[in-house]
Amino acid sequence: MRESRPVIALDFPSFEEAKEFLALFPAEEKLYVKVGMEIYYAVGPEVVRYLKSLGHSVFLDLKLHDIPNTVKSTMKILSNLGVDMTNVQAAGGVEMMQAAREGLGDKGILIAVTQLTSTSEEQMQECQNIQTSLQESVIHYAQKTAEAGLDGVVCSAQEAKLIKQATHEDFICLTPGIRPRGTEAGDQKRVVTPGQAYQIGSDYIVVGRPITQAADPVAAYHAIKEEWTQDWV
Template structure:
């Protein structure tokens, strides 16, 4: 089922920054937020507990990638934090992804990273020595993710159609790199507007700076939410 709220990337360095930002939203506006590596490593598990205490949903974006037993144990810890969704790197393999699912349990959604949206095809072929197209690599990882029993993948919105066709209709496609028309693309190589992502079949979108660095984050959020929800 498609998430009608855009997922806000809380890419802040401190706990106080997060508190200040979240205070801009009415108490009844329950958000879906992404907590990434910078914030989690700076603050620790307490940041997840705080955000959950406000009634918001949390996508904990730590991209775990290790031997299966280590990932399984780490996922058991994250499950105790009450996260709504978290992820691993599909490159860790089917065995690792199955272990992650076992450690996390069946409640939270578990997705896998295919290729980062900052990665170009040339970089993939050079750095990773994967000599296929970027699209073929993404679809292959998505199929392995589905095989492992995970709920979906992180991918570019440009790859959603091919992934759905190669896996199943209810396979989650979470797409970062979303920018409203006319905004700066930053360090993302493959971007799309919220309306385009909605039209192409994305299930979740992640939006960071266009909301968090907006002059009025609440107004920016509502505009993106309206565009995304159609």
């Protein structure tokens, strides 16, 4: 089921900056936020506990990638934080992803990263030595993720439709690289607008700088949310 709220990437270097940003929103407005490596490594589990205490939904974006036993043990710890969604790297393999599922249990949505939206096909082929197309690589990782029993993948919206065809319609496609018209792509290579992401088949969209660095973050958030949901029935 699609999430109507854009997931806001809280990519701040300090807890205080994240708190100041969240304070701009009315207390009754419950957000869906992404906690990435930057703020998690700066603050630790406390940031997740704080966000949950405010009633926000949390996507913990740590992209775990290690031996299966380590990932399973880590997921057991993360399951106690009450996160709504977390992830691993699909490149870790089916066994590792299955171990992650066992560790997390039913305490949240578990997805896997296919190829980062900052990765171009040329970079993938040169640095990862994956000599297929970027699209083929993403779909292959998605199929392995489904085989492992995970709920979905992180991918570019450009690949969402094909991934659902290669897996199943309920397979979640969470898509970063969302940029409203007229904004810079930054370090993202494969970008789409919120409206395009809806049309293609994204289930969740992640938006960072177009909201967090906007002159009016609350207005920017609601504009993106409106574009994302305007065609929903």
